[in-house]
């Protein structure tokens with residue numbers, strides 16, 4: 001009876017043990033699945049619990065993983081833009097005075113006309129210009145051509161004309177040079193001046209009277225030639241000290257000198273009574289020592 005009871009107890013204990021084991025296993029399983037569910041809801045996967053029938057993860061072999069330095073991409077070379085050369089403007093080119101000195105014209109030695117010419121002609125230097133000078137310099141100690149060379153260098157685009165009285169000198173000069181068109185004649189000869197204008201077509205940007213310097217020559221030339229100055233152009237008369245020299249028809253108190261005429265023309269300008277007639281087309285008379293400049297109005301420019 002005692003043996004039976006003992007064996008029953010053993011069986012009972014075994015049963016209890018099995019039941020306890022099964023209970024433990026079931027609790028463990030539930031908690032295991034519960035964690036899984038929580039992980040899934042949170043979007044996590046449990047690494048240590050592969051899905052059933054999932055083949056084991058095989059890590060791909062790490063072959064030739066590039067080093068960080070190798071992955072650097074070199075920046076593309078950007079070529080600098082090609083240099084565009086600015087047009088060369090010679091800001092250090094010689095002045096009128098320097099050029100005149102180089103060729104020896106008395107415009108910048110015995111006289112100081114550089115002040116007048118640098119004021120009015122420097123701004124025109126690079127323009128194409130039609131220019132007339134009366135007087136080649138045949139009677140000068142330094143000979144003809146000093147101003148010819150000066151103008152050709154000062155105005156690189158000049159169409160240069162000369163009127164010269166000394167025919168032999170003018171022809172010889174013309175035969176040896178190509179920089180100017182030279183007309184032989186007397187600047188006080190009205191028919192000659194008109195013929196000159198006919199042949200050249202007039203239209204001068206600049207006229208310079210550096211001829212014989214007598215009163216008659218200066219007055220006749222400006223009376224006939226001023227019409228051929230382009231609007232905006234300038235007429236210069238040099239060596240006006242001759243208005244005070246009897247040799248040239250001038251002198252103290254002589255009413256018919258060129259300078260007396262200039263003074264009278266200023267009166268006429270102020271009083272709106274232009275005299276002589278060409279003063280109706282002059283907007284400015286600018287006189288410096290021994291030289292005056294008459295600037296021509298532009299078309300339609302009226303002050304009266």
Ligand SMILES: C[S@@+](CC[C@H](N)C(=O)[O-])C[C@H]1O[C@@H](n2cnc3c(N)ncnc32)[C@H](O)[C@@H]1O
Nearest residue numbers: 105135136137138139146147165186187211212
């Ligand atoms: C002072 S020089 C000219 C100097 C020159 N322009 C220079 O700067 O070197 C005067 C020139 O005018 C000329 N001449 C004199 N009387 C003239 C006249 N009635 N008509 C034209 N030319 C004249 C002379 O022969 C001489 O060549």
